[in-house]
Amino acid sequence: MKIHEYQGKELLRKFKVPVPAGDVAETPEEARKVADSLIEGPFVVKAQIHAGGRGKGGGIKVAGSPEEVEEAARQILGMTLVTPQTGPEGRLVSRVLVEQAQEIDREMYLGIVIDRSLARPVIMMSAAGGMEIEEVAAKTPELIIKEAVDPAPGLMGYQARNLAFGVGLSPHLLRPAVSFIDNLYRLFITLDCSLAEINPLVVTKSGEMLALDAKINFDDTALFRHHDLAALEDPEEMDPLEHEARKHHLNYIRLSGNVGAMVNGAGLAMATMDLIKAAGAEPANFLDVGGGASAEMVTNGFRIILGDPNVKGVLINIFGGILRCDVLANGVVEAVKQVQVKVPIIVRLEGTNVEQGREILNNSGLTFTVATDMRDAAQKVAALVG
Numbered sequence: 510m511k512i513h514e515y516q517g518k519e520l521l522r523k524f525k526v527p528v529p530a531g532d533v534a535e536t537p538e539e540a541r542k543v544a545d546s547l548i549e550g551p552f553v554v555k556a557q558i559h560a561g562g563r564g565k566g567g568g569i570k571v572a573g574s575p576e577e578v579e580e581a582a583r584q585i586l587g588m589t590l591v592t593p594q595t596g597p598e599g600r601l602v603s604r605v606l607v608e609q610a611q612e613i614d615r616e617m618y619l620g621i622v623i624d625r626s627l628a629r630p631v632i633m634m635s636a637a638g639g640m641e642i643e644e645v646a647a648k649t650p651e652l653i654i655k656e657a658v659d660p661a662p663g664l665m666g667y668q669a670r671n672l673a674f675g676v677g678l679s680p681h682l683l684r685p686a687v688s689f690i691d692n693l694y695r696l697f698i699t700l701d702c703s704l705a706e707i708n709p710l711v712v713t714k715s716g717e718m719l720a721l722d723a724k725i726n727f728d729d730t731a732l733f734r735h736h737d738l739a740a741l742e743d744p745e746e747m748d749p750l751e752h753e754a755r756k757h758h759l760n761y762i763r764l765s766g767n768v769g770a771m772v773n774g775a776g777l778a779m780a781t782m783d784l785i786k787a788a789g790a791e792p793a794n795f796l797d798v799g800g801g802a803s804a805e806m807v808t809n810g811f812r813i814i815l816g817d818p819n820v821k822g823v824l825i826n827i828f829g830g831i832l833r834c835d836v837l838a839n840g841v842v843e844a845v846k847q848v849q850v851k852v853p854i855i856v857r858l859e860g861t862n863v864e865q866g867r868e869i870l871n872n873s874g875l876t877f878t879v880a881t882d883m884r885d886a887a888q889k890v891a892a893l894v895g
Contacts, residue, residue: 517723531608701731766791829860
């Protein structure tokens with residue numbers, strides 16, 4: 510789960526990670542009030558969307574006075590901001606963050622992610638702040654200093670010092686840098702984050718270290734432990750079909766293809782997507798209805814798949830283990846009747862009660878194309894969608 514920059518900075522404050530003074534606003538008038546509450550200008554007005562590269566799209570403006578803050582907010586709020594990370598459709602801006610501008614002496618990068626190959630959190634720090642870390646890794650990997658942290662003892666003091674010295678911080682900044690890194694790591698572990706990124710982490714002319722930006726993502730599977738964090742999710746930033754799927758406890762991710770897929774099991778879903786592509790078509794989604802899918806869940810799945818206007822055909826690929834094939838077939842028939850599907854449907858069933866399931870489909874009076882195996886199903890759906 511992603512959150513906005515202003516929400517991330519509120520969490521950073523709670524963990525004593527220093528951030529610039531500021532607050533969020535939803536109207537130009539509110540933005541001016543925030544600027545009035547700060548000590549003095551200049552100020553920075555930043556669009557709040559779940560994407561980077563906001564400055565390149567005109568989503569970050571510097572203002573010298575509260576009046577200029579109000580005007581900058583008026584220009585940003587309501588705009589459709591297009592950045593390299595939003596795609597050509599862009600994102601609608603409904604909030605801005607107004608902060609005290611800083612006199613910057615140097616910029617750095619600091620981030621924490623889970624390295625699955627090491628099964629540990631890895632802290633990365635780089636002197637190349639302000640740049641995308643992927644670009645730094647590709648062009649100048651030697652500028653990235655890494656420390657893998659054993660979760661049992663936690664972050665050790667020498668590891669934080671290695672990072673600070675590795676980016677060339679002067680001795681008088683060692684103590685605040687170690688504290689900054691340690692507090693960010695505590696946030697990462699305590700809140701079950703999948704990403705905590707500060708880019709840039711700046712040293713001001715006065716020698717203060719500040720998180721000038723904040724990108725924090727949470728592990729969705731751990732949100733049951735953090736009901737307060739789940740409330741931070743912004744539905745406006747989600748794909749509407751993905752948001753609808755979450756309401757019905759369906760694992761759905763929208764893609765750009767033309768074949769809708771309904772599968773039970775994440776591994777089977779990935780294999781199905783690969784076969785669709787190998788057959789010459791493109792998957793329109795990832796949809797795992799789970800092993801215990803009911804007729805209601807199948808109906809909701811169909812409705813969500815067909816909510817994508819790019820879908821020209823639907824492939825149902827079910828292995829009947831926990832979910833018997835006859836139960837699934839009854840659910841599919843009921844769903845098709847309710848949703849009034851008008852695109853070709855290819856069904857591949859295998860497993861418990863598979864013959865009964867196929868018989869239910871054949872006797873339903875509806876038009877299904879029944880496939881013999883996964884490859885046959887992918888080839889048939891690819892042919893039908895052209």
